[in-house]
Amino acid sequence: MLDVRSLSLSRGHRIILNHLDFQCAPGLIGLIGPNGAGKSSLIEALAGDRAESCQVYWNQRPITEWPALDFAQVRACLSQRPEASFDFPVSDWLKFSRTPHADLTTESDQWAEHPALAGAIAALGIQSLLERTLHSLSGGERQRVQLARTLAQVWPLDDTPRLLLLDEPLTGLDLSHQHRLLRTLQTLGQRGVCTVVALHDLDLAARYCQQLLLLNQQTLVANGTPHQVLTSQHLADHFQLDAEVRHDLTPWPIILTR
Amino acid sequence: MLPPLSFLSTPSDPLSRRRQYHILMALLAIGCAVLLSLQLNTGSLSISRDQLAQALMGQGEALAEQIVWELRLPRALLGMMAGAALALSGALMQGLTRNPLADPGLLGIGAGAALASATLIIIWPNLPRGLLIPAALVGALLVAWLTWRLSRRHERSMARLLLAGLALNSLVTALLTLMTWRATGDQLRWLLFWQLGSLERADWPLLGVMGSILLFAIIRLNWLARGLDLLSMGEASCRHLGWPVQRLQRETVFWIAVLTATSVALCGLIGFIGLILPHILRLIVGPGHTRLLPLCMIGGAALLLLADLLGRTLLAPQILPPGLMLALIGTPLFIHLLLGRRALPM
Numbered sequence: 001m002l003d004v005r006s007l008s009l010s011r012g013h014r015i016i017l018n019h020l021d022f023q024c025a026p027g028l029i030g031l032i033g034p035n036g037a038g039k040s041s042l043i044e045a046l047a048g049d050r051a052e053s054c055q056v057y058w059n060q061r062p063i064t065e066w067p068a069l070d071f072a073q074v075r076a077c078l079s080q081r082p083e084a085s086f087d088f089p090v091s092d093w094l095k096f097s098r099t100p101h102a103d104l105t106t107e108s109d110q111w112a113e114h115p116a117l118a119g120a121i122a123a124l125g126i127q128s129l130l131e132r133t134l135h136s137l138s139g140g141e142r143q144r145v146q147l148a149r150t151l152a153q154v155w156p157l158d159d160t161p162r163l164l165l166l167d168e169p170l171t172g173l174d175l176s177h178q179h180r181l182l183r184t185l186q187t188l189g190q191r192g193v194c195t196v197v198a199l200h201d202l203d204l205a206a207r208y209c210q211q212l213l214l215l216n217q218q219t220l221v222a223n224g225t226p227h228q229v230l231t232s233q234h235l236a237d238h239f240q241l242d243a244e245v246r247h248d249l250t251p252w253p254i255i256l257t258r
Numbered sequence: 259m260l261p262p263l264s265f266l267s268t269p270s271d272p273l274s275r276r277r278q279y280h281i282l283m284a285l286l287a288i289g290c291a292v293l294l295s296l297q298l299n300t301g302s303l304s305i306s307r308d309q310l311a312q313a314l315m316g317q318g319e320a321l322a323e324q325i326v327w328e329l330r331l332p333r334a335l336l337g338m339m340a341g342a343a344l345a346l347s348g349a350l351m352q353g354l355t356r357n358p359l360a361d362p363g364l365l366g367i368g369a370g371a372a373l374a375s376a377t378l379i380i381i382w383p384n385l386p387r388g389l390l391i392p393a394a395l396v397g398a399l400l401v402a403w404l405t406w407r408l409s410r411r412h413e414r415s416m417a418r419l420l421l422a423g424l425a426l427n428s429l430v431t432a433l434l435t436l437m438t439w440r441a442t443g444d445q446l447r448w449l450l451f452w453q454l455g456s457l458e459r460a461d462w463p464l465l466g467v468m469g470s471i472l473l474f475a476i477i478r479l480n481w482l483a484r485g486l487d488l489l490s491m492g493e494a495s496c497r498h499l500g501w502p503v504q505r506l507q508r509e510t511v512f513w514i515a516v517l518t519a520t521s522v523a524l525c526g527l528i529g530f531i532g533l534i535l536p537h538i539l540r541l542i543v544g545p546g547h548t549r550l551l552p553l554c555m556i557g558g559a560a561l562l563l564l565a566d567l568l569g570r571t572l573l574a575p576q577i578l579p580p581g582l583m584l585a586l587i588g589t590p591l592f593i594h595l596l597l598g599r600r601a602l603p604m
Contacts, residue, residue, distance in 0.1 A: 044494075047494070047498060049494055049497070068497070068500045068501075068502065069500035070500075071500070072498060072499050072500030073500070075498070076498060077494070077495075077498050079492070079494060079495070082491065082492065082495065083356070083490070083491055083492035083495065084490070084491065085356035085357075085490040085491075085492075086356070086358075086490045086540070086545030087544075087545060088487075088490065088544070088545055088546065089275075089544065092487075092544075092546060093491075096487065096488055096491070096499065097499070099484075099488060099499045099500065099501065100499055100500040106487070106546060106548060107276070133544075153498075153499070
């Protein structure tokens, strides 16, 4: 599905990522690493925003060769600091997500019954926010609306494989909404959505992700299941964290910091 | 004290917002028609309604026909078209920069058009007036291009765009002032015409050019409006939705320059409409450009007609420049709207 072949990124003379190779199947894939490891740059490259994105393949085809509108129907991306320049009603914001599919206009009255929007609204629990405008929302509420908008763009309505890229989506969400979002992403994975999500919370990454990509110092230092990636050695080497990782207490690894 | 404008508050549900948009559109259209008829009736020579109707149908007295067809109607139509063009270019600029304080005048595009026209008319005093539009367009596009290039020199940002525009605007305005200082006689009259703005130099062939430009802009309006809505999510998000961001930005800059340049070439620098009107209308109908852009066109037409009518009648026979009248009408209304809201649609 998602295939990254020898991807290198640089900004000016500074190398950000160096020869990354990995593949991802549908499901929830966590992108972890210390600050400045290149997670956001990798998300940008996977979204097709960089010239080097030609090294990224989606369904055996370089993403730079996909027609923009066709790719927009199967790929959605939420950046770390999403913009909302004008005070749009939440309903309009959600409707914009279906632009690539051309199956909804801003004038539609029955928009909330559209299966993609209905699914995303229910998943993020934003029914009570639909009559509000963006600038009247709290930070966490606005993040949930942005997430719903992103999810609605690639909400699975058929068997087409889809790619969802989320850069630190848990920012501003309370604990219950963090778990709710990650459970939704797991469910979407079972329906053919490949979600790559940059996370800082290693406990949540361990619990919900089926595959983890650990970035540090411009390279992919580990790629595998949470049990393979989250080891005491990796945590010490790449996060300078003195921790014991227990693999026997729960189905997912538990990190016990000392 | 102005009465409370409760009907202007933005309703939250889509049905009410749509109804409010249609009501406002109808009110502005009726306002335009009323102001147009008042414009045609107002002047040093009094023309009754019957005389006006006969003159419009080509069956009136020769003098009345001449006044209506050669002076009042071209002036009124120029006011409507320039108002529509200025308000539309302001709304496009605010959508493009995602900044409700942006305005083609603020970014030097209007001054660039005025400087190019003024330079040409000083070098070539008997210049055919039809050449003023291409000259203004070259000036506007040059300043727009320079602003755009400067803003993208390193990392692109809207703050950089606004700062580059402000700097260029200061430079171009200084050059225009320098020319005023050095000018004499006829040259000074032309320069004052551009700096104060006036609807007195309307003629039919140039109105035809402006009308055609507005018509082409209207044809592209829906595409631009939908694109600018998506652009308010940021360039990357707009691109992720499959919209051609660079084409949208280029085409929007082109229309801003063309609309501003045409109105500057025909009626000089008229400020305020491009900045304030989109802002006021956004407070009422919300930020969606599919509603905002058509409303700005019809609202701009009505507002400039009103400003010109007041400018011609308040201190008659003296005529006050429409730009001055616009500031006098719009500022109190704008402040009233601002004070009446807790949150701004920015």
